[in-house]
Amino acid sequence: xxxxxxxxxxxxxxxxxxxxxxxxxxxxxxxxxxIMETELGVLRGTLTLRKQDSDxxxxxxxxxxxxxxxxxxxxxxxxxxxxxxxETGQMEIIADISQSTDFLNRTKARDDEKxxxxxVPIIHNKEIIGTISIDIPAVDESALETYALFLEHVAQILxxxxxxxxxxxxxxxxxxxxxxMLRRQxxxxxxxxNMVGNCNAMRLIYEQIxxxxxxxxxxxxxxxxxxxxxxxxxxIHFNSPRKNNTFVSVNCAALPENLIESELFGxxxxxxTGAQQQxxxxxxxxNGGTIFLDEIGDISPAVQVRLLRVLQEKTFERVGGNETISxxxxxxxxxxxxxxxxxxxxxxxEDLFYRLNVFPILLPPLRERKSDILLLADHxxxxxxxxxxxxxxxISTSAINMIMAYHWPGNVxxxxxxxxxxxxxxxxxxxxxxxxPPSLQTSEETHTGFIPDEGANLKQMxxxxxxxxxxxxxxxxxxxxxxxxxxxQTTQRIxxxxxKNLGIEPKSYK
Numbered sequence: 001x002x003x004x005x006x007x008x009x010x011x012x013x014x015x016x017x018x019x020x021x022x023x024x025x026x027x028x029x030x031x032x033x034x035i036m037e038t039e040l041g042v043l044r045g046t047l048t049l050r051k052q053d054s055d056x057x058x059x060x061x062x063x064x065x066x067x068x069x070x071x072x073x074x075x076x077x078x079x080x081x082x083x084x085x086x087e088t089g090q091m092e093i094i095a096d097i098s099q100s101t102d103f104l105n106r107t108k109a110r111d112d113e114k115x116x117x118x119x120v121p122i123i124h125n126k127e128i129i130g131t132i133s134i135d136i137p138a139v140d141e142s143a144l145e146t147y148a149l150f151l152e153h154v155a156q157i158l159x160x161x162x163x164x165x166x167x168x169x170x171x172x173x174x175x176x177x178x179x180x181m182l183r184r185q186x187x188x189x190x191x192x193x194n195m196v197g198n199c200n201a202m203r204l205i206y207e208q209i210x211x212x213x214x215x216x217x218x219x220x221x222x223x224x225x226x227x228x229x230x231x232x233x234x235x236i237h238f239n240s241p242r243k244n245n246t247f248v249s250v251n252c253a254a255l256p257e258n259l260i261e262s263e264l265f266g267x268x269x270x271x272x273t274g275a276q277q278q279x280x281x282x283x284x285x286x287n288g289g290t291i292f293l294d295e296i297g298d299i300s301p302a303v304q305v306r307l308l309r310v311l312q313e314k315t316f317e318r319v320g321g322n323e324t325i326s327x328x329x330x331x332x333x334x335x336x337x338x339x340x341x342x343x344x345x346x347x348x349x350e351d352l353f354y355r356l357n358v359f360p361i362l363l364p365p366l367r368e369r370k371s372d373i374l375l376l377a378d379h380x381x382x383x384x385x386x387x388x389x390x391x392x393x394x395i396s397t398s399a400i401n402m403i404m405a406y407h408w409p410g411n412v413x414x415x416x417x418x419x420x421x422x423x424x425x426x427x428x429x430x431x432x433x434x435x436x437p438p439s440l441q442t443s444e445e446t447h448t449g450f451i452p453d454e455g456a457n458l459k460q461m462x463x464x465x466x467x468x469x470x471x472x473x474x475x476x477x478x479x480x481x482x483x484x485x486x487x488x489q490t491t492q493r494i495x496x497x498x499x500k501n502l503g504i505e506p507k508s509y510k
Contacts, residue, residue, distance in 0.1 A: 010039055011153055018161055028060035028161060034155065036134060037063045040147075043115060043135040046073065047122075047158075047296075049166050050086055050130055057086055059107070060165065064135070069107040071148035080104035081119050085131050091120040091152065093144050097135075114138050118148045122155045124163040129465060132158070192235060196379045197372040201364045205232065212238040212359045218311060220296075220356045221334040222500060223363030226413030229334035230294060237290040242330060245289035248282050260303050263318050265310075271320025281318065283310060283327050290330045296356065297337030297348060304349045311355045331356075366408040366415060376412060380419035381431065383490055391429050397475075398433035398468040402440040414447065467502045470495075474509040481506055 014032050032046035044064035048057040059065070075083040081092045081102050094117040097103040097110060103117060119133035132155050135328035136147060182308065192206050211220055213236050221229040230249060237247045255263050262271075266281030283289060299307065310316050315326050333356045337382075342348030366373065377395060385392035395403070399422070407413055422435040470484070477483035485492040499506060 002405075003387055005287050010035065010150075011157065013039075014154060015157055018157060029158070029165070030063065032158065033061060033063035036154070039154065040134075040150075041137065043137065045135075046082075046130045046131075046133045047077065048073065048082055048086070048133075048163070049162065050077070051170070052155065052166070052170050056226060057082060060130070060169070063109055073107045075104075078306050082133060085119045085121050085133075087129055089121045089123065091118070091148055093118050093148050095139060095141070095144060101210075107364050108282065110135070116147075117145055118144065118147065118151055120151045120155050122159050122162050124159040126444060129159070129163055129166055142450075185381065186194055192239065195231070195235065196376050197369065198375065199364075199369045201369065201370050202372065205361060205363065208359070208361050209235050209239060212236060214241065214459060215359075216330055218356055218358045219332045219361060220359070221332065221333075221361045221363065223336065224365045224411055225336045226411035227363040228412050229363060229364060232363065233290070233292040233332040233334065235331060237292075237330075240290070240330070242289050246286050247290050247292065248286035249292045249294065250282050251294045253298040253459060257303075258298050259474060261306065264303070265306065265318055266321075267319035268321040271318070274321065278318070283316065283329055284325065286329045287327045288329075290332060293331065293333045295335060295337075296333040297335040297339055301347070301349065304352050308349065308352045310351075366411040370404070373403060373408075373415070374400065376415055377419055380416050381423065384420045384423040390423055390426070391430070392423055392426065393429040394475075395431040396468060397463070397471050399431045399436055402433055402436055406440050432447065432472070434465075463502060466498065466505065470499060470502065471509070473503070474506055476500075479506040479509040 015034060017031055017035065018028060029047050033042075033047065036042045037044055039089055042063070045062060046065065047061045049060045050057045051097045055077035056257075057075045059070045062070050062073075065073075075086070077083055078087040079096065080103070081100075084102070085092050092102075094103055095102045096114055097105070098114055100117075103500050115135045116138050117133065117135055119131050121128045122130040122132055132151060134147070134151060136144075139147075192209060195202075195206065197423055209232065219233070219236060223229055233249075234247060237243060252260065262275075262279070262281065264281050264283055266279050266284055269275060269278050281309065287335070293307075306316060310327070310329075311331060314328065315324050317324055319490050339348050340352055343350045343353055366376075374395075381392050381395060384390075403415075403418075410417070418440065419431070421437060422431040425435045426432070469488070473484040473487055474481075477487060481495050482492050485495045488495070
């Protein structure tokens with residue numbers, strides 16, 4: 001450096017850069033190093049950051065180093081010149097790196113060249129948070145000390161900004177780790193192994209998920225409301241190569257007709273009243289991932305035309321815009337409507353149907369999955385027991401009879417809601433018939449009579465309730481009538497009499 005005036009001018013320039021780049025600290029560090037390269041003839045500049053709660057330093061910004069050379073620049077505390085400065089907090093000056101045994105050349109950026117190396121610590125609130133170093137052509141000792149003093153001033157100016165970027169990096173890394181953990185949890189949640197159902201129809205569906213997951217084929221999931229169409233869509237996504245990218249779910253039936261185009265494809269500022277700024281649509285947000293279009297049969301013919309183009313060409317324009325936007329999106333659609341009837345009445349486009357129906361998956365209603373009903377009921381019992389911190393033991397015989405006799409018009413969703421209600425109202429960890437909604441309580445089918453059909457009388461209702469209490473007690477005590485008598489605080493003679501009268505067989509519960 002020629003004189004103190006030049007030094008002050010450069011420090012002022014760096015200070016101005018720091019002030020103007022407070023919201024873009026990554027560029028700030030690189031720009032400061034480039035200023036020194038241009039104005040001082042610095043060959044290379046490097047800024048390292050020490051990871052919080054760690055003894056590792058990594059190169060965060062540089063001038064004169066390639067991306068690959070930066071990636072090599074990792075140092076342990078005390079290792080080499082950089083590690084030593086980070087450990088001691090004292091600057092290091094090496095007049096000729098080719099003659100130094102301490103200089104590691106970890107980045108492999110030097111080829112036995114005769115250059116000097118200066119490294120100073122960056123200290124914020126009495127903590128060493130990193131280092132800044134420069135390579136300069138070989139000069140005399142006095143000039144080296146001048147460069148070192150200048151570099152110390154730069155480190156002081158940068159300290160606060162560097163502390164901020166370190167916090168941002170740690171926060172970003174923590175968020176990335178959390179996101180990765182959540183992605184793994186979602187992947188596990190929607191893995192085929194965790195799906196409930198062993199009937200033949202569900203086994204076929206599991207096979208279909210495996211067959212189609214790795215492809216980019218459009219899938220059409222069909223089934224009644226509440227059968228779990230979105231669950232199948234998520235299973236396909238989280239078992240596909242797109243699992244680490246976005247899954248966007250859109251309920252087409254829930255969107256007003258005048259807004260659905262804007263929701264799906266976005267809009268430009270001023271495209272319509274209330275469009276005060278540009279907005280990305282769901283297809284743009286799902287780029288690289290999967291979009292799930294639920295109740296696809298409810299969209300208007302105008303939107304069907306635009307959707308057909310997206311499926312064919314993977315391009316669209318925002319509402320009110322002229323720019324053609326390309327997307328890489330896997331489309332999974334679902335419907336509870338009869339689309340064939342829609343085509344016959346010209347309310348659903350035939351060409352769109354064939355584009356959507358590349359790989360159809362048909363979900364059976366719950367009433368056709370009798371063997372899965374109790375599996376699902378037990379699953380929801382455990383799920384909501386954990387959610388509401390209640391130790392749920394089992395479902396009583398009368399409740400099982402009710403569940404199995406019911407026709408489940410709302411399918412799996414209705415069953416889940418019933419079990420959630422039952423868990424909330426259960427006082428002893430057992431789901432009894434009276435914990436289930438009135439729609440399930442029909443005396444003709446369950447012999448409990450809590451909400452009786454026409455013709456039921458008080459005697460039938462009392463006997464149904466008594467029968468349930470006795471069966472639950474016999475299950476708990478493995479058919480031992482004496483133990484049941486003690487549990488119900490009565491005599492064994494009365495228990496035996498009531499068991500015989502109600503036609504209960506204790507041996508069945510041993």
